[in-house]
Structure formats: structure tokens, C-alpha cells
Amino acid sequence: xxxxxxxxxxxxxxxxxxxxxxxxxxxxxxxxxxxxxxxxxxxxxxxxxxxxxxxxxxxxxxxxxxxxxxxxxxxxxxxxxxxxxxxxxxxxxxxxxxxxxxxxxxxxxxxxxxxxxxxxxxxxxxxxxxxxxxxxxxxxxxxxxxxxxxxxxxxxxxxxxxxxxxxxxxxxxxxxxxxxxxxxxxxxxxxxxxxxxxxxxxxxxxxxxxxxxxxxxxxxxxxxxxxxxxxxxxxxxxxxxxxxxxxxxxxxxxxxxxxxxxxxxxxxxxxxxxxxxxxxxxxxxxxxxxxxxxxxxxxxxxxxxxxxxxxxxxxxxxxxxxxxxxxxxxxxxxxxxxxxxxxxxxxxxxxxxxxxxxxxxxxxxxxxxxxxxxxxxxxxxxxxxxxxxxxxxxxxxxxxxxxxxxxxxxxxxxxxxxxxxxxxxxxxxxxxxxxxxxxxxxxxxxxxxxxxxx
Amino acid sequence: xxxxxxxxxxxxxxxxxxxxxxxxxxxxxxxxxxxxxxxxxxxxxxxxxxxxxxxxxxxxxxxxxxxxxxxxxxxxxxxxxxxxxxxxxxxxxxxxxxxxxxxxxxxxxxxxxxxxxxxxxxxxxxxxxxxxxxxxxxxxxxxxxxxxxxxxxxxxxxxxxxxxxxxxxxxxxxxxxxxxxxxxxxxxxxxxxxxxxxxxxxxxxxxxxxxxxxxxxxxxxxxxxxxxxxxxxxxxxxxxxxxxxxxxxxxxxxxxxxxxxxxxxxxxxxxxxxxxxxxxxxxxxxxxxxxxxxxxxxxxxxxxxxxxxxx
Numbered sequence: 001x002x003x004x005x006x007x008x009x010x011x012x013x014x015x016x017x018x019x020x021x022x023x024x025x026x027x028x029x030x031x032x033x034x035x036x037x038x039x040x041x042x043x044x045x046x047x048x049x050x051x052x053x054x055x056x057x058x059x060x061x062x063x064x065x066x067x068x069x070x071x072x073x074x075x076x077x078x079x080x081x082x083x084x085x086x087x088x089x090x091x092x093x094x095x096x097x098x099x100x101x102x103x104x105x106x107x108x109x110x111x112x113x114x115x116x117x118x119x120x121x122x123x124x125x126x127x128x129x130x131x132x133x134x135x136x137x138x139x140x141x142x143x144x145x146x147x148x149x150x151x152x153x154x155x156x157x158x159x160x161x162x163x164x165x166x167x168x169x170x171x172x173x174x175x176x177x178x179x180x181x182x183x184x185x186x187x188x189x190x191x192x193x194x195x196x197x198x199x200x201x202x203x204x205x206x207x208x209x210x211x212x213x214x215x216x217x218x219x220x221x222x223x224x225x226x227x228x229x230x231x232x233x234x235x236x237x238x239x240x241x242x243x244x245x246x247x248x249x250x251x252x253x254x255x256x257x258x259x260x261x262x263x264x265x266x267x268x269x270x271x272x273x274x275x276x277x278x279x280x281x282x283x284x285x286x287x288x289x290x291x292x293x294x295x296x297x298x299x300x301x302x303x304x305x306x307x308x309x310x311x312x313x314x315x316x317x318x319x320x321x322x323x324x325x326x327x328x329x330x331x332x333x334x335x336x337x338x339x340x341x342x343x344x345x346x347x348x349x350x351x352x353x354x355x356x357x358x359x360x361x362x363x364x365x366x367x368x369x370x371x372x373x374x375x376x377x378x379x380x381x382x383x384x385x386x387x388x389x390x391x392x393x394x395x396x397x398x399x400x401x402x403x404x405x406x407x408x409x410x411x412x413x414x415x416x417x418x419x420x421x422x423x424x425x426x427x428x429x430x431x432x433x434x435x436x437x438x439x440x441x442x443x444x445x446x447x448x449x450x451x452x453x454x
Numbered sequence: 455x456x457x458x459x460x461x462x463x464x465x466x467x468x469x470x471x472x473x474x475x476x477x478x479x480x481x482x483x484x485x486x487x488x489x490x491x492x493x494x495x496x497x498x499x500x501x502x503x504x505x506x507x508x509x510x511x512x513x514x515x516x517x518x519x520x521x522x523x524x525x526x527x528x529x530x531x532x533x534x535x536x537x538x539x540x541x542x543x544x545x546x547x548x549x550x551x552x553x554x555x556x557x558x559x560x561x562x563x564x565x566x567x568x569x570x571x572x573x574x575x576x577x578x579x580x581x582x583x584x585x586x587x588x589x590x591x592x593x594x595x596x597x598x599x600x601x602x603x604x605x606x607x608x609x610x611x612x613x614x615x616x617x618x619x620x621x622x623x624x625x626x627x628x629x630x631x632x633x634x635x636x637x638x639x640x641x642x643x644x645x646x647x648x649x650x651x652x653x654x655x656x657x658x659x660x661x662x663x664x665x666x667x668x669x670x671x672x673x674x675x676x677x678x679x680x681x682x683x684x685x686x687x688x689x690x691x692x693x694x695x696x697x698x699x700x701x702x703x704x705x706x707x708x709x710x711x712x713x714x715x716x717x718x719x720x721x722x723x724x725x726x727x728x729x730x731x732x733x734x735x736x737x738x739x740x741x742x743x744x745x746x747x748x749x750x751x752x753x754x755x756x757x758x759x760x761x762x763x764x765x
Contacts, residue, residue: 110751287472292698292743294705295736298724302732303483384596391598392705392721404596411710412604416608425599433594 018344023285032369042441048434056245057340067243067401071224071234073198073206076417079229079237082167083222087215088114088197098156105174105188107159112197116161119174124175130183131159134171135416136317138189144173152181167196196223229419234411235341244401244424247313251386251392251402252431255320256378262321263328264371268331268363271336282333285326296323297385298394312397316389320382328374335367369446376439387428403428456717466744471521473740477733478520482513484727506530529734533727537694542732543719548738550625551708551715553703557631558639562696565643567689570650571682585647592644601637601710608633623712634711638704642696646689654685694750698743 026034035041061440069076094117097108108117123129134145149159161172171187205222215221228237270281297319302314339345345362353361383403389395390404391411398405403424410421504510508519508532523530529540569589573582592600608622621630657663658681667677708718718733723731 189642287469290469290740290744291473291476292736292739294721295739296480298720299477299480299732299736302724302727303480309708363494380594387596388598388706394707394721394724407596407598411598414602414606421599421602425596429591429595429599432596433590 028365028369031040032445037440039441039444042439042445045434045437045441046057048430049438052245052249052431052434055242059242059245060239063242065236065239067235067239068399069235071226071230071236073196073202073234074226074230075234076232076413076420076441077226077230077234078417078419079227082196083221083225084220085196085198085203087200087203087217087219087221088112088200089217090199091115091162094160096156096157101364105172105190107190107192111192111194113160113165113167113194114197114199115156116165116170116172116192116194118156118161118174118190120188121157122154122178123174123184123188125184125186126154127177127179128154128177128181129157130177131161132173132175132176133161136170136175137171137191138173138187142177142187144187145171150177150181151154153178165194167194169193176421180353198223227391228370228423229237229417231420232413232417233408236420240401240406240424241403241427244403244406245427246400247396247400248383248386248404248428249431251313251316252379252383255317255324255382256375258317259321259325259377260328260371260375263325264332266325267329267332268336268359268367271333271340272359272363274337278333282330285329288323289326291323293323294385294388297389301389301394309440311398312395316386316395320385324378324382328371328378331374332367332369335370336363339363373439373443373446376435376442380435380439383428383432383435455755456656458528462748462751466748469676469744470737473744474521474737475517476526477736477740478517479730481733482516484729494688511704524737526597530730531737533729540730543731544716544734544738547714547716548712550553551701554631554635554638554704554707554713554715555697556698557635557741558642558704559693559697560639561636561644562642562700563689563693564638565639567650567682567686569643570647570689571654571677571685572653574685575652575677577655586651586744589644592640597641598706598710600640601634601707604633604637605710623710624639625713630711630713634707634713637711638700638707644698646692648718649692650685650689653688654681657681657685660684690750690754694747697746697750701742701746 001328074083091114093113094108096119097366098107100108100119104119105118105120108119111117118131120129128151130150131148132144132146133148134143136143136145138144148161148163165321170192171189172192173187175187176184178184198221199217199301200217203215226238228241230236231240266281268277297316300319300322301312301315304318332372339362345358348362386395386402387407390402391408393408396402396405406424407421407428410418410424414421476559506519508516511519529544532538532540533737569585573585576582605622608620612618612620612622620633621627624630663676663680666680704713705713705717705721707713708715709721709742716739720732720735722728723735
């Protein structure tokens with residue numbers, strides 16, 4: 001206590017900051033973005049979503065094929081299939097060839113998609129013959145396939161098949177007929193793979209070759225290119241997927257935006273007014289929730305009615321909005337009720353903030369995160385519902401493509417041409433998956449309270 | 455308690471009334487005249503039907519006729535099938551949908567609880583990743599694709615073995631039910647797995663589990679008595695809506711697997727615009743749904759003593 005000199009009162013190291021902000025201060029949204037970026041799954045999903053949006057919006061600019069245009073030379077064509085076609089003479093009738101070498105069921109001429117010409121010898125015990133075609137081998141169950149023609153005597157021993165031939169594998173069978181034209185044992189079968197051909201006239205008509213180019217019979221030309229193949233009517237899958245994406249995403253994005261907007265307005269009104277009005281409004285929402293959802297989707301769709309030539313997109317949109325808003329309304333109401341009791345609202349009120357200011361500056365920004373998460377989960381849900389309804393034939397009307405209706409068409413030919421089912425359902429799955437993962441990521445990033453332990 | 459039950463039942467009845475009203479007015483809005491379609495009914499039948507439903511009366515009167523018929527439990531007569539009452543159709547086809555639905559719910563609940571518990575116990579290890587991958591697939595692949603793929607698998611399987619192990623489509627034996635029920639329950643199973651996982655993760659880290667461990671309770675007993683029993687509760691809460699979603703969501707599975715359930719019948723009725731069948735089925739399903747949710751809510755009070763419903 002005695003030796004206090006002036007030295008004791010000089011600062012030690014000069015001025016030093018004791019408190020500093022080590023990181024730049026971040027706003028709510030910046031913070032959310034940082035956290036979202038750290039989540040690899042969510043980020044990858046975000047890129048997928050952006051790519052899908054690009055595919056939908058800009059795709060048709062790069063791939064300018066009309067989705068309704070039919071390529072009759074290539075029906076149900078798998079992606080990457082051989083596109084070569086041989087130019088042949090115009091079709092002329094064929095009446096068998098007496099001097100054809102060989103025994104039993106055989107080809108009269110090389111098989112082409114123009115005609116498959118079969119010739120055979122009289123089968124033992126036959127009073128006539130019936131010709132069958134199948135896309136599978138006959139096998140032990142004697143699955144002959146579709147009957148093409150029958151002959152009740154043994155004079156005609158040739159047959160010409162021109163029925164919707166495609167360059168794929170066929171199994172032709174010839175079955176002997178008894179006196180009452182019943183099927184006898186002892187069939188013969190051959191495997192035929194017709195070569196794709198086209199006549200010069202057809203090629204010119206369909207614009208496969210130019211008038212100017214010198215193409216003659218025996219030349220090979222390439223048919224139009226379909227990167228993802230064609231469907232059962234010969235329409236380009238890629239173009240249809242793009243057109244379908246527009247429909248599916250229009251419903252998938254449009255409906256959630258609308259019903260969430262309505263739900264936010266309804267819920268915040270109920271939450272803000274409170275009292276009896278709130279009770280009444282929420283009771284009505286409970287009723288709407290109690291409606292059996294899918295049944296009423298279908299009911300509303302037929303109630304609106306889809307006239308000829310209409311796509312049925314609009315009724316579906318309305319039905320979705322009418323049935324799906326209560327969940328958002330409840331959520332937003334809960335949020336508003338919660339926020340209303342918060343300290344900062346009271347503080348703001350004490351500082352003289354008016355109701356409008358409170359709603360615009362505090363209520364809406366603080367519910368925005370929850371609403372955004374709801375939207376990301378509502379979109380895949382709506383896409384699912386659209387696909388589901390279109391699949392059972394209650395959604396988008398046929399000429400308009402949507403991923404769901406394309407799957408519905410594809411499932412019929414699932415065994416022979418699986419790509420018609422695989423592509424649209426793959427698009428649905430990837431979109432729904434990406435949006436779900438993005439929603440998870442957003443929920444974790446935006447709302448610390450809602451973050452679960454996953 | 456009984457007051458509460460009564461209150462819930464009354465609420466349910468009001469909800470069903472709301473559903474019936476919405477159905478009536480929605481169907482009333484459908485364009486076209488059901489009595490003037492291609493298979494036009496004869497003049498006598500037409501007059502009879504008009505008299506029965508009061509179709510020549512104003513809409514208010516029609517609505518009351520409809521409601522009084524409903525109260526009597528009369529859903530009317532099919533418009534497209536001769537001599538069939540909607541009640542008969544429901545009686546005949548609903549049990550099939552119900553069996554399928556119950557089986558699907560059993561699959562979903564058993565699978566969801568089991569897989570959810572497994573993922574929580576093996577958190578961030580291989581079983582967790584594998585199951586969660588399946589869950590994500592179950593959530594994002596549409597049910598009709600899964601249905602088609604499982605049919606395809608069955609066809610290949612049966613072909614490979616050379617005999618019918620499991621039938622590809624149709625209805626009749628228990629074998630017919632297995633695959634459709636599994637497909638139907640898959641989406642719910644995925645949802646329940648996620649729910650069970652997060653609720654189990656909470657339980658695993660709870661104080662009473664730590665206490666049990668330090669007391670030296672065997673792990674198997676901790677798992678069944680302490681963890682599973684407590685983690686299961688949130689799953690049971692959502693079971694009511696899940697049962698509802700599964701039983702009314704059976705259209706696709708019934709269509710793909712050619713099962714003669716009420717869902718398929720409903721789709722058919724919609725395609726043929728069979729008014730009475732559409733309305734009857736919707737109201738029936740709605741009532742079923744509403745009372746199912748109430749039932750599960752009430753049961754929940756018995757299962758979890760902490761939730762005594764005394765409002």
C-alpha cells in the first residue's frame with residue numbers, strides 16, 4: 001500500500017480488444033443457407049431440383065419434337081435401338097413358291113416388317129392348318145399366341161403376315177386341324193426376326209429422306225432419332241416426358257402455392273382474431289380434414305367435369321386446393337398463437353408498433369420458415385397425388401401427357417417394353433426424392449426448434 | 455370419461471353429416487343426367503326413380519330425402535347394375551378391402567416398429583443406412599410402380615421355379631393377399647419407420663434407460679420393457695389416420711392386382727357415373743374413417759395412462 005508509483009498506472013500492452021465478433025454476423029436466411037450448404041444430401045437434392053426445373057422449362061427449346069407426333073415406323077421403340085431401315089420395293093401380293101427348298105414350316109422370303117411369308121408342308125393327319133403368332137416361345141403350355149389365319153383344306157400351304165410387324169422376335173406356329181377343325185397335336189414353330197424396311201414412297205412421305213438425295217431400293221437409311229425411345233403410339237418419349245413434366249410440375253407446384261397461400265391467410269386470420277371466430281374457423285377446417293381425401297379428389301374432379309378436348313389439369317388444381325389447405329392453416333394458426341405471446345411482440349407493442357407493422361415485420365417473417373418447409377413437402381405430395389390419380393385414370397385426360405398418365409400407359413406394356421413405364425416413374429421418383437430430402441434439409445436449416453434427432 | 459366418449463361420438467356424427475352434405479352437393483354439380491345415358495332406362499323406371507329421390511323436386515327437398523334415406527341406412531340402388539343395392543355392393547366388396555387393409559396395417563406397423571427400433575439401435579452403422587435407404591425409396595417410389603415391379607418379380611420367380619409360388623393377381627387364398635398387402639403397407643411402413651426411429655432415439659438417451667442400465671437390467675429387457683414400450687406411443691397415435699389412409703388408398707393395389715375390393719368398385723362406378731354407388735361408397739368410407747380415428751384416440755387413453763382424456 002505504500003509504494004505506489006506512476007508506473008503502476010501505465011497500461012500493460014496498450015489497448016487490446018477484449019470482446020470481438022469472431023465470425024461475421026449473419027441474418028436468419030444467411031445462417032440457414034450456411035447450414036443448408038453443409039448438408040450434402042440437401043445440396044445435391046437442390047441441384048437435382050434445379051436440373052429438373054431446367055429440363056421442364058428449357059428442355060423443349062433444345063428438343064423441338066412435337067410430343068403428340070407419331071412415328072409409325074418406330075412404335076414402342078426402346079432407347080438406343082437400331083434405327084436402320086432398308087428401302088424396298090412397294091408391296092406386291094405373294095401366292096407361295098412351289099419350288100421353295102426345305103422341309104416343314106419355313107420362310108418363303110427373308111422376313112421384313114412389310115411382310116413375313118411362311119410356307120409349310122402338310123402336317124401328318126391334318127385336314128387343314130391354322131397359323132399363330134406369339135412374342136414368346138410356344139413352350140409346354142402350348143401358348144400359340146394370336147391366330148392369324150386358318151385353312152380348312154390342305155391346298156393352301158402358305159401364309160403372308162402383314163399384321164403390325166415390328167423389328168422384334170416373333171414365334172410363328174402352324175397347327176394341324178382335325179375334321180371338325182379342332183386343334184391336333186404336332187405343331188411346328190419357327191422363330192422369325194423381321195428386318196425393318198420401308199418403301200421409297202413412305203420414306204419420302206414421312207420426310208425420312210429428301211427429294212433431292214438419291215436414294216434407291218436396296219439403300220439403307222436411318223429413321224428419326226429418339227434418345228429415350230418411343231411409346232406405344234410411336235410418340236417420342238423425351239418430348240413427352242418434357243411435356244409431362246410441365247403438367248406434373250404445374251400441378252405439383254401450382255396447387256401447393258395456392259393452398260398454402262390460402263392456408264396462411266386463413267390460419268393467420270383465425271389465430272389473430274382468436275375467440276369464437278377462431279373456434280368456428282378451425283372447426284370448419286377440421287371438417288375438411290375429415291373428408292376422405294382421395295375419394296373427394298375424384299368426386300370433385302367429376303363434379304367439375306372434363307369436357308372433350310380438355311386436359312383436366314384445372315379441375316385437379318382446384319380440387320387439390322379445396323382439400324389440402326387445412327393442414328397449413330392449422331400450422332400457421334399455431335405459429336401465430338405462439339408468436340403472439342412472445343416477448344418481442346410485447347416489446348414492439350410497447351414501443352408503439354401498429355397491428356399492420358406487427359404482422360408485416362414480425363408475424364409473417366417468423367412463420368415464413370415453417371411455410372417454406374411446408375411447401376417443399378407439399379410439392380412432392382401433390383406430384384404423387386397427380387401421378388396416383390392419373391394412374392387410375394382419374395387425373396389428366398389422355399392426350400395430355402403427365403408422368404402419372406404416362407406410367408399408366410406404360411404399365412400395360414411392362415413385360416415387352418419396360419422403358420415406357422421406367423422413364424416416367426423414374427422421373428416421379430427422383431423428383432419426389434429430391435424434394436423430400438431438400439425439405440428435410442430446409443427444415444433442419446431453418447428451424448432449430450423443429451430439428452429432429454435424425 | 456363417458457362424457458368424453460359421447461362427445462367424440464357426437465362430433466363424429468356431425469362430421470359424417472358434413473361429409474354426406476359435401477358429397478351430395480358435389481355429385482349434384484356433376485354435369486349430365488344419369489337417367490339419360492346410353493343405356494336409357496324405361497319411362498316407368500325413370501318415374502319411379504324420380505319419385506324415390508324426388509328428382510322432380512327442388513334441390514332442398516332432394517337433400518332432405520337423401521338425408522332421411524341415409525339415416526335409415528339406405529344408400530339406394532345402383533344406376534348401372536340391375537337389381538343391386540349399394541348396401542349389397544358395400545357388404546360384398548368392403549370386407550375384401552378391409553382384410554387387405556388390416557393385413558397392410560399389420561405389415562406396416564410391425565415393420566415400421568421393428569425397423570425403426572433397429573435403425574435407432576444401430577444408429578449410423580450399416581443396418582441403419584440400409585434400412586433408411588429402403589425407407590427413402592418407399593417414400594419416393596409411387597405405389598403403382600412398386601406394385602408393377604413386384605408383379606414382375608413374381609412372374610419371373612414363378613417362371614424360374616416352374617410353379618406358382620405366389621399368385622400374381624386375383625383374390626381368394628391367403629397367398630393372394632400377401633404381396634398386395636405388403637405393397638399397400640409399404641408407404642406407411644416407411645413413414646412409421648422414420649417416426650419410430652426419431653422417437654426411439656429420444657428414448658435411448660433418456661434418464662430411465664440409463665438408470666435401468668446402471669441397475670444392471672439385461673439389455674434385452676431394457677429393449678422390450680423400457681425402450682420399445684415408450685417409443686411405440688407416437689406410432690400408435692398416427693395409426694388411426696394410417697389405417698384410414700391405407701383402407702381408402704387401396705385403389706391402385708386393387709386395380710393392379712385385380713382384387714375385387716370396394717376401391718376398385720369405386721373407380722369403376724366413377725367411370726360409369728353410377729351416382730348412388732359413388733355417393734354411398736364415399737359416405738360409407740368417410741364414416742368408417744371418422745370412427746376409426748375416434749376409436750384409436752380412445753384406445754390411446756387406455757394404452758398410455760399419462761394421457762387420460764378428461765376434457
